[in-house]
Amino acid sequence: MRESTIMKIHYGTALAAVALVAVHILMRLTTGFAESLEYENVLANYKFIPYAAMLELILILLAVHGFNGLRVILLELKQGRMYEKAVSYGCLVAMFGLIAYGSNTIIRTNMGMT
């Protein structure tokens, strides 16, 4: 993939994440902050499908943006053909790993499997 395409995704995910995390924080403010973090309320959030979908989207956006940012930082720190390949594929694997782990939590909680 061309670097400009990757960076378009990088900027796009940043903008979308800012918007969705703002919605997420506003939702916390609909009840008291401490109350919103109570076990039952958190479970209720996950079971409300539109909200769970938004959390899933935030997870994907932040994972893509964050791991690409990490890739960029690591590429600037050190150079070398093998190192750069390891960093790029390593970040890709870590990104999919985090998305899979987070999605697993969201889906299982949504289905009442906790």
Added chain:
Amino acid sequence: MALVSHIAEEPISTPVPSSKSITLKIFRYNPEHDDSSKFMEFTVPYEKWTTVLEAILEVKKYFDHSVAVRYSCRQATCGSCGMMINGKPRLACFTKISELNSNVITVEPMNNFPIIRDLAVKFERLFDTHQKIKPYLIRDDTELETDEREFLQTPEEVEQYIQFANCIKCGLCNSACPTMATDSSFVGPQALAQAYRYVADSRDKGKDSRLKIIDESHGIWRCHFAGSCSQVCPKGVDPAMGIQLLRGYLLGFKS
């Protein structure tokens, strides 16, 4: 004729010893022989108009002829005498001692360049990256038509790129760039500014190939827009702006 005789009769002024002097600290290091670098201090007289290069040449002439320094034109045109002067990349021939407002002047080789000896650095990487972006007009019609003598441009078309054509390849921008300090594969602000110079030139048809060259993992996207390249340019070129304008092409804001 009268004027000529007047000039001929003008008395030759003898240099008056200056009452002012500064301490010039010169970085000394020979990678082939020395384990570590050191600074040597010299007390050098100066006048209001004395440049740092002239002070270094004074040291070479009267104190230590082995100081290695690269210079040529002495008028900020050849781009040879770039060095760190009191911690900032500058041209030695274009920096007056009096404007530094310091009694101690420290000269070091430019950052982000391998040292040949003392103040002289290797320019290979600068020239390689400059060459990489194809710094020439690319056109399909390599020969002019019989009735053509030149490729005409309007003043507005010239305005698009003319400041970037002032680059003298002195390397000060690359020396000031924080990304260049850690990323040995980064194209650098000098080459990116030159890429913009040709992309923005209405006579050039090589935009796509140049954008492809700089659109890679160590290309234009590694610029963090610190802007230090533009601050140190002795010719008023603004590489940071050129890089942002180039990004406009790659993000689809410009065509």
